[in-house]
Amino acid sequence: MGSWDEFNEQRLGPVIRRRSRVQRGTMDQHLLDTRERAAEYVHEDPWRVLRMQAEFVEGFGALAEVGPAISVFGSARTASDSAEYARGVAIGKGLVDAGFGVITGGGPGVMEAANKGALEAGGLSVGLGIELPFEQGLNRYVDLGVNFRYFFVRKTCFVKYSQGFVVLPGGFGTMDELFEALTLVQTKKVTRFPIVLFGSDYWGGLVDWLRKTVVDGGKAAERDLDLFHITDDVAEAVELVTKETP
Template sequence: MSRSQQRQGPIVRRHGQVQSTTTDQRLLESRGETGWVHTDPWRVLRIQAEFVDGFGTLADLGPAITVYGSARTKPGARYYDDAVRMGRALAEAGYATITGGGPGLMEAANRGAFEAGGTSVGLAIELPFEESMNEYVTLGINFRYFFVRKVMFMKYAQGFVAFPGGFGTLDELFEALTLVQTKKITSFPIVLYGRDYWTPMVTWLRETVSAEGCLSPADLDLFTITDDVDEAVAFLSAQSRKLRS
């Protein structure tokens, strides 16, 4: 092989990109720099490992609903108590509850599922300012990467409930809506819980975003709004059965 060209598996290096040692030499070399463990190719393996762990852990989960909501809502607040009732009602309806595993409304939904004897799943993310896993999670995974975690939220859920929340909740909600709108995933039911909280956003979507032609009127039918836990669970169950039939 000419030293002006070097093949490394699927990689071709030529001219100035040719390396002086082989892959095996670098693998077996016990000395030298350790910074390679922080490089992008090494990160790919970590990403792969997170997908393998997530798929392997959740593959046998069964029917589940993902519940989004603020990490800042305190116990005793209205939506906290509602999220507890939501987790309990989902467990009684035969669903596992999946949350981000953190405090606030995530904790509340996990608590309801846990206290009802259901499966309480927490998909936590490594953050510098938030607890990693609440005490009511019975099956938890800690993720380094947001995008891997998001796949798990979507892949193993038969529906989504968005309680009031901030940027994280909005990010997850609009990603779910986008995937349904573009038919990248099955048209799963989406519930916005809390009329007072969500109605101003829906009004803006209808009167500004849709009016400007950036959404079609049918896109506003991709979700339902409610203040009633039983109504939300009944809607999720009915839509899930319809999609399975």
């Protein structure tokens, strides 16, 4: 499957649109855009709730038998010939060797790397995709894929079907997933949920800011910094994220 730009392809949940049938905007955008006429929302929101419900049902049904798994997050922009990509492959393999399936966002870059590692190691390779204006589709190393319309439904499935997160360098989406997990652990919405940041050079500045600005400013507790681990070693990342799971 090529990129969205190459094929002018758009995935809307289970529906694929190409060429003149591509729609502009996303379901999240229509839901959250307050510039839409209020009268239309009065009539449409109840139906959106049913669509959200259906998306949860489809996701839960598809993922119910995944078994023990770890989610791997990171940038979609990571080049396939980079050292970072190679580490993603190694982490995917290591997680399978430790007895876990691998769940990613299903896209290119680091996500593809972890899915590739899991597949090559003979383990389960899962991709949870998302409807975006620049849709790229699920990478070819995904064995079980689910495409979501709504970010919050997708993130719920990441947490529900994972026993921990490994977070490689990434952008806003990766940060969103990281801090969602940290918040859930901090507030004890989930327990025994290890989070590993891979790449001290990349994450070091963020950790320093959390310590010197957030914690020292009284916005978080010192113990909150124990909610995650940071490492540059693949074997250690796999051990940290798997040893604390039930």
